[in-house]
Amino acid sequence: MNLSSVESLAYSLPELILVFATVGILMLDLLITRKRILGELALCACGGAALASALLAGAEQGYLFNQMVALDGFAIFFKLFLSLSAFAAVYMSLGSRELDNEHPGEYYTLLLAAATGTFYMASATNLLMAYLALEFVSLTSYVLTGFIRASRRGSEAALKYLIYGGVASGAMVYGMSLIFGLAGSLDYATIGERLLVPSEANGPILFIAVLLVLAGFGYKISMVPFHMWSPDVYQGAPLPVTAYLSVGSKAAGFAMMIRFFYVALSHAGAGGVWATIEGLEWPNLIVLGSIITMTLGNLAALRQDNVKRLLAYSSIAHAGYILMGFVVLSDAGLRAMLFYIATYYLMNLGAFTVLMMVLNNSDREDMEAFRGLAWRGGALPAAAMAVFMFSLAGVPPFAGFIGKFYLFAAVIDKEMWMLAIVAALNSVVSLYYYARIVRTMYLDQPLKSDPVMTTDWHSGAFAGVLAVGTIVFGVYWRPLIDLADKSLVFFRG
Amino acid sequence: MEEFSLSVAAFYFMAGLTLLGAGGVVFTENIVYSALSLMVSFFGVAGLYIFLNADFVAGVQVLVYVGGVLVLTLFAVMLTHQIAEIEVSNKSVGRVPALLICGGLFLVIAKALRGAEFFTTPGGQVSESSTYGIGNLLLREYILPFELASVVLLAVLVGAVVLSRKEVIAPDGTPVPERETIPLTEGQRVMSSPRAALAGAAAKQKVSDV
Numbered sequence: 107m108n109l110s111s112v113e114s115l116a117y118s119l120p121e122l123i124l125v126f127a128t129v130g131i132l133m134l135d136l137l138i139t140r141k142r143i144l145g146e147l148a149l150c151a152c153g154g155a156a157l158a159s160a161l162l163a164g165a166e167q168g169y170l171f172n173q174m175v176a177l178d179g180f181a182i183f184f185k186l187f188l189s190l191s192a193f194a195a196v197y198m199s200l201g202s203r204e205l206d207n208e209h210p211g212e213y214y215t216l217l218l219a220a221a222t223g224t225f226y227m228a229s230a231t232n233l234l235m236a237y238l239a240l241e242f243v244s245l246t247s248y249v250l251t252g253f254i255r256a257s258r259r260g261s262e263a264a265l266k267y268l269i270y271g272g273v274a275s276g277a278m279v280y281g282m283s284l285i286f287g288l289a290g291s292l293d294y295a296t297i298g299e300r301l302l303v304p305s306e307a308n309g310p311i312l313f314i315a316v317l318l319v320l321a322g323f324g325y326k327i328s329m330v331p332f333h334m335w336s337p338d339v340y341q342g343a344p345l346p347v348t349a350y351l352s353v354g355s356k357a358a359g360f361a362m363m364i365r366f367f368y369v370a371l372s373h374a375g376a377g378g379v380w381a382t383i384e385g386l387e388w389p390n391l392i393v394l395g396s397i398i399t400m401t402l403g404n405l406a407a408l409r410q411d412n413v414k415r416l417l418a419y420s421s422i423a424h425a426g427y428i429l430m431g432f433v434v435l436s437d438a439g440l441r442a443m444l445f446y447i448a449t450y451y452l453m454n455l456g457a458f459t460v461l462m463m464v465l466n467n468s469d470r471e472d473m474e475a476f477r478g479l480a481w482r483g484g485a486l487p488a489a490a491m492a493v494f495m496f497s498l499a500g501v502p503p504f505a506g507f508i509g510k511f512y513l514f515a516a517v518i519d520k521e522m523w524m525l526a527i528v529a530a531l532n533s534v535v536s537l538y539y540y541a542r543i544v545r546t547m548y549l550d551q552p553l554k555s556d557p558v559m560t561t562d563w564h565s566g567a568f569a570g571v572l573a574v575g576t577i578v579f580g581v582y583w584r585p586l587i588d589l590a591d592k593s594l595v596f597f598r599g
Numbered sequence: 600m601e602e603f604s605l606s607v608a609a610f611y612f613m614a615g616l617t618l619l620g621a622g623g624v625v626f627t628e629n630i631v632y633s634a635l636s637l638m639v640s641f642f643g644v645a646g647l648y649i650f651l652n653a654d655f656v657a658g659v660q661v662l663v664y665v666g667g668v669l670v671l672t673l674f675a676v677m678l679t680h681q682i683a684e685i686e687v688s689n690k691s692v693g694r695v696p697a698l699l700i701c702g703g704l705f706l707v708i709a710k711a712l713r714g715a716e717f718f719t720t721p722g723g724q725v726s727e728s729s730t731y732g733i734g735n736l737l738l739r740e741y742i743l744p745f746e747l748a749s750v751v752l753l754a755v756l757v758g759a760v761v762l763s764r765k766e767v768i769a770p771d772g773t774p775v776p777e778r779e780t781i782p783l784t785e786g787q788r789v790m791s792s793p794r795a796a797l798a799g800a801a802a803k804q805k806v807s808d809v
Contacts, residue, residue, distance in 0.1 A: 111742045125750060132757065171743035212761045219754035226747065238744050242751045249758030264762075290718030300718065310711035 107168030114170035117177050119158040120185050121225050124192075127151030128218040135211025145200045148214040152193035152221065159185035167597045173293055175229040176365075179595030183444060184228035184361045187451065191354030192221035194455050194568075198346035201565045203466045205344055208254055216253075217350070220246035224358035231369065231597075233282045233292040236362055237275070240322060243355055244271045250350075251343040263342025270325065270335040278322025284315035294370040295598045302373065304384035312386055316371065320391070323366070326359030327425050330399040337406075340418030345465060348414065349458035352421040357447050360428060364440065367432075369596050378437030389433040396433060397528050400426025404535045413461055414471045416539060417454070420498060423536060424450055430513045430529060434520045437594055442512035444590035449497070449505040449579060456494040456572035460487050463565050468557050476543060478552030484559030486566065488547040490573040495540040497576045500533045505579035512587070610650055617643030634673050641665050655730045 115122070131144050138144070159182055167178045175181070195217060199205050205213065223242030230236040248271065252264025288308055289297040301312070324332035340348045371388060372380045382388060403423030410416035428450070431443035461471060464487070468475045480488035497504030510533065517526045579586055620643055623636025641664045648657035737745050 111739075114743075128750070129753070132753075172740045174741075174743040209761060209764075212757050215757055216754060216761075219750065219757075222750065234741070234744055235747075238747055238751065242747065242754070245751065246754050246758065249754075249761055252762060255762075255764070287717045288715065290720065305716065307714045307716050311708075311715040314708060314711055 107166055108173065109168065109170050111171050117162065117165060117170055120155040120162070120189060121222060123151055123154045123158060124189075124218050124222040124225070127154075128215055128222065131211060131218065132215045135215075141210040142200070144210050144214050145196060148196045148218055149193065149200070151218060152189050152196055155221070155225075156186055156189035156193060159189055167595060169231065169597065170229075173295075174232050174235045175226060176231045176597045177229070178597035179593040180361070180365070181229035183589070183593035184357065185225055187357055187448065188221065188224045188228060188354055191350060191357065191451065191455075192217065192224075194451075195346050195350035195354065197564075197568060198349055198455075198459060198462060199344075201466070201562060201568075202344065202346050202462055204254065205346065208344075213250075213253060216246045216250055217347075220250065220350070221354070224354055227358040228361035228365075230362065231294045231365065233286065233294075233297075236366065237279060237282060240278075240326065240359075240362065241275060243358060244275065244326075247271075247347075247351060247355060250347045251339055253347065254344055257342065259342040260344070261342075263339045267335050267339045270332075274321050274325035274332060277318045281315040281318025281321070284311060285319070288312060288315070294365065297370045298373060298383070298598075301371070301383050301386075306385075309385045316386065316388055317391070319366070320388075323359060323363040324395065327356050327363065327428075328399075328422050329395050329425055329429065330402050330422070333399070333402075333422050333425075336422060337415055337418045340421065341412060341415045345414070345458060345462045345471075348418075349455055349462075352417070352458070353451050353454055356421070356425065357451075360432075360443065360447060364432065364443070365596070368440075369598060372435065374596075380435040380437075382435070389435060392429055393433045393522070393525055396426050396429035397525060398426075399423070399429065400529060400532045404532050404539075407539050408535070410539070411473045412471060413473060413476065413543065416543075417457060417461070420536070420539075421454065423532065424454070424498075426532070427510065427513060427529060430517050430525060433525070434516045434522065436516060436520065438512075438519060439516040440594055441587065441590045442509070442516045444593060445512050445583075445587055446509035448586055448590070449509040449576070452572050452575045452579065453494045453497040453504070453506050456490060456569055456576060457498065459565055459569040459572065460491040460494065463487050463561050463569070464559070466565070467559055467561070473543070473546055476546045477550045477556060479547040479559060482552045482556055482558050484547075484561070487559065487561060487569060490569045491547060492544045493573045493576055495544050497580065499537040499540040501537070503577070503580045505576045505583065508580055508583045606650070610647075613643050613646035613650060615643075616640070617647065619643075630676055631673070634669065634676055637672070638665055638669050641669065652729065654728055655733050 109117070127148060127150075131147055134147070135141070135144060162177065162182050162185070163179075165177065167176075169175070170177050196214065199213065199217070220243050223239050223246065226235060226239035227243060230239050248264050248268045251267050252261045254260050285297060286292055288311065289300040291297055291300065321332055323329075325335070328336040340352065343351065367388060368374075368380060371386060372382050375381050400423045403419045403421075403426060407416050407419035407423065410419060428443055428446050431439040431441075431446065433439070464475050464479070464484075465471050476491075479491075493504060497506035500506050500510040510529075514526055514529065517529070617640050620636045620638070620640025624633045624640065627633050627636060641660065645657045645660040645665075648654075648660055
């Protein structure tokens, strides 16, 4: 189906909920004095958007708003995932002491606005729409990063983010304009059709255009060499914002990248195998990106003493792992990517939640704040953190292992040995720094000066739910992989 | 060599103006001159749009960029305190590597562009104003981006207010909101700026110290 604007509204319930909540919170902020309600309202809006996305699953697939966005299995998977990410970010913000007295009205307005942007990033099938959605998420992220004015580090991070983001999206828009010039259309499916006919003369400029567009995507998913902003931004931003950037906005970047490269620059063949358009071997480029990204992320993480910064480098490394599924040009690879992104949600958000509990308790986020955590009242947070760390490192029987297993399987199936070996070596390296946190929590004795760990029940419960999820999907992952399988539907008209 | 005509001359004039302005932005040391050169460049681009029969975009270019962005930039430059005395920390270092990289990039892109066959739409002379068509497209095909842009602008507006708000940090490190009711002596309540309240508190502290 191909619906015009008014008819499309019936299928845009998740976005409508978020937009109305965005504006509603901004106005309610003027009326009520108990500001906590605003956060709770934002939480309800994210929950509502998740529910509405789930309800769309049975709907007919097609184009909405005159081919601006697609409603297909892929979009619905990401809408569900992204509303859960926003939900987690709002939930963490409610429990974070950093954000107390920090203009909650404006904060939740911006957070929900960013969530709306990520929805359109995942479903856009038009270059203009994709660019607008990306810019939407970037602009709100800059402000959220520097939201705590008293934090110098936060302001510095926001400025760095803004400058890198400006350059990256400038390069991206130039690349998009070249693609528009070559294909004469902004619509992904039409671009795919028109570029399918190989042209000797257009090869070089198409390659340059794709490289430029990749700068924009690479910046969003923090792929080397466009990752430079992320350690500073992840460290400087308020913790719930960092968690959201590392899960929500990164996943949206991957969704947008998959749609662009697979729908516009490749075509599906038989048996779940994709082929690039002739004369444009983009997978080679991204294999290199994947290898460098994971290696650099892991090596840099080894030397970090600040746990937030360590998680930032770990997040760069994980972007490298996820890209492994991107380059194999098969449904198995895409399925592994979706699965890994889902498990990454559980384990990475879990790690950030425990870090937030420690930060709330001791106002510190370095390695020493974790010293002997298990022996000074923090047995449960320490246990949860250990689960998340081992899962991030890819140790069985946790979800992270299954995720890596599918990624490796897809790569080995394509006989890309080099990539598989580098990724395996990287996993070993990463075990070192993840295990270092576990060792600090369990084997180091707390000093007298270390505060007794007290936790509030909401953050504890949230970390607990995520830890249980990490274990359950490590043992019984069938439902999740089935969901990823079913979601591999791209509507192409 | 193509045939000389008035329109070709107009094109080269506009393109030259754009490049001249852009060069001025980069190469002048005085930031006010840079801003003014930017205006020349913007006008050149507006001229190129008119040349391409995009009258609406040309109008928007003048209104938004020259009228809005540039005037704002000039305000920011002129109202920044002591801009003349600040030592520029970013003295253009590494000119030679920059020249090599940018020049190389330019050559590669120019070479690739020269060979490219761009998509051309069949059709002859377009003569009527483009405004009518743009209005139609914006409210029909492109309604979603049009509406989303308004949400983006709202979010950016809120963000700008958040980032530019004045905040006073109390001695214990907690930020004090811009205006709030602060109890004074003998149950008086007045609206006062927290900055004044803090100064008052500090003064009181001093008195008690003495």
